[in-house]
Amino acid sequence: MLRAAICLLIVLLAAPLPAIERERLDVYRQRREALAAAHPDGVIVLLGYGEKESQSARSSFRQENNFYYLTGWNEPGAVLLLVPARAGHSDDAEQVGNDYREVLFLPRDNPSDERWNGPRAAPEDDGIAALSGVGEVRGAPELDSVVAAAARHRPRVYTLFPYQESHSLQPEVDRRERVQAVAGGLPLSNIRSQIERMRGIKSASEVRLIQKAVDASAAAHREAWTRVRPGAFEYELMAVMLQAITARGCLRPAYPLIIGSGPNSTALHYSTNTRRLAKGELVLIDVGGEYAHYAADITRTVPVDGRFTARQREIYNLVLDVQKKLIARLKPGMTLHGGGPNDLTEMAKKYFDELGRERAGQPMGEYFVHGVGHHVGLEVHDPADLSRPLEPGMVVTIEPGLYLPEENLGVRIEDMLLITPDGSRLLSRALPKDAAKIEHLMKIR
Numbered sequence: 001m002l003r004a005a006i007c008l009l010i011v012l013l014a015a016p017l018p019a020i021e022r023e024r025l026d027v028y029r030q031r032r033e034a035l036a037a038a039h040p041d042g043v044i045v046l047l048g049y050g051e052k053e054s055q056s057a058r059s060s061f062r063q064e065n066n067f068y069y070l071t072g073w074n075e076p077g078a079v080l081l082l083v084p085a086r087a088g089h090s091d092d093a094e095q096v097g098n099d100y101r102e103v104l105f106l107p108r109d110n111p112s113d114e115r116w117n118g119p120r121a122a123p124e125d126d127g128i129a130a131l132s133g134v135g136e137v138r139g140a141p142e143l144d145s146v147v148a149a150a151a152r153h154r155p156r157v158y159t160l161f162p163y164q165e166s167h168s169l170q171p172e173v174d175r176r177e178r179v180q181a182v183a184g185g186l187p188l189s190n191i192r193s194q195i196e197r198m199r200g201i202k203s204a205s206e207v208r209l210i211q212k213a214v215d216a217s218a219a220a221h222r223e224a225w226t227r228v229r230p231g232a233f234e235y236e237l238m239a240v241m242l243q244a245i246t247a248r249g250c251l252r253p254a255y256p257l258i259i260g261s262g263p264n265s266t267a268l269h270y271s272t273n274t275r276r277l278a279k280g281e282l283v284l285i286d287v288g289g290e291y292a293h294y295a296a297d298i299t300r301t302v303p304v305d306g307r308f309t310a311r312q313r314e315i316y317n318l319v320l321d322v323q324k325k326l327i328a329r330l331k332p333g334m335t336l337h338g339g340g341p342n343d344l345t346e347m348a349k350k351y352f353d354e355l356g357r358e359r360a361g362q363p364m365g366e367y368f369v370h371g372v373g374h375h376v377g378l379e380v381h382d383p384a385d386l387s388r389p390l391e392p393g394m395v396v397t398i399e400p401g402l403y404l405p406e407e408n409l410g411v412r413i414e415d416m417l418l419i420t421p422d423g424s425r426l427l428s429r430a431l432p433k434d435a436a437k438i439e440h441l442m443k444i445r
Contacts, residue, residue, distance in 0.1 A: 029133060047067070081143075157187075159176065224287075231277065233276050253288065268401075268403070285301070298414055300433060306439060316413075369403060374396065
């Protein structure tokens with residue numbers, strides 16, 4: 001027995017892991033069980049990404065977020081089958097009794113492919129069930145027959161339909177035809193909203209991973225501040241920040257880096273990052289890393305010279321004042337958008353109108369042109385209904401900003417916060433935002 005345990009440990013240590021770090025395997029299993037229990041009238045078939053479906057050829061493989069949320073598995077070509085427990089129909093040979101069942105299908109061992117791409121886990125590997133944490137692991141060729149047997153006497157198959165088009169997400173391939181092929185004549189139902197609603201409330205271990213992404217990103221911002229000076233290029237700051245986040249365990253940025261100086265600071269999603277910084281300007285830096293699949297999203301706006309001009313300080317402090325007021329109101333029951341008395345975006349506009357005027361004397365609210373925040377998790381803009389009241393365990397940004405193109409002046413201050421039972425906890429506290437503190441840190445660069 002001892003020898004067998006030692007052999008298994010060696011296998012687990014030698015096998016390729018799905019990510020640098022992930023949650024405990026029982027956390028993923030609890031999610032799978034909860035999802036299956038909510039859909040006893042069918043079976044659930046989820047396709048992980050294939051090699052070419054994951055983001056870009058310029059980045060390492062990254063699993064589809066919902067699949068990863070339920071498995072922690074980060075290798076291509078996997079398929080997950082969940083069979084909810086049910087009463088009756090004990091004649092199903094592929095489901096002994098009527099207990100809950102879960103199966104992970106993996107591509108067979110392929111030495112030729114591994115010669116190009118490195119070792120991959122395979123269903124034939126010793127200890128593969130323990131490595132994956134899924135009850136059964138089978139070869140991909142068995143998928144059709146196992147699903148057909150499991151779906152017997154059930155009226156539907158649940159799977160992921162493509163998400164709705166969004167500015168923050170790349171187009172997704174519609175893979176319903178592939179699922180329908182294994183589902184036979186059973187109708188398909190979309191399970192995306194249920195999984196994404198589960199994703200809205202972060203576990204303690206998810207918050208811990210998000211905090212690591214935030215801390216790495218905060219360090220990258222502070223490192224970039226040491227390189228901000230007239231004559232530097234935006235891409236020089238980008239290079240510094242990419243090195244800083246990867247050195248702290250982030251495999252990639254969570255989104256295209258935004259480093260906008262002067263007039264570029266007024267373009268919300270500017271990411272060309274080729275302009276030379278000039279004396280007397282501000283540079284808006286919106287950069288977050290991705291740690292173990294989890295995103296960070298932080299923005300600071302700093303003076304290129306190391307000191308704010310009077311006008312820059314006026315606008316900066318106005319944005320900071322509004323952000324502090326919003327954070328003070330952040331608690332369960334508030335909403336990020338959607339109207340009504342608890343709408344934080346509407347509050348932000350009112351605060352800007354009440355507290356500031358532009359040079360011609362008009363209220364400043366019209367220069368705040370975006371929502372006040374969004375959810376963050378496995379995606380930098382984690383899918384969520386922004387009108388849904390906030391609940392403990394949600395992670396959101398609060399990011400008011402003012403953009404004055406006629407002055408080549410844009411300021412955004414963005415922090416990440418965890419909603420708690422009685423308020424919120426600032427996750428990005430490590431990165432200063434008071435104007436005097438920023439000037440002090442830039443003075444000693």
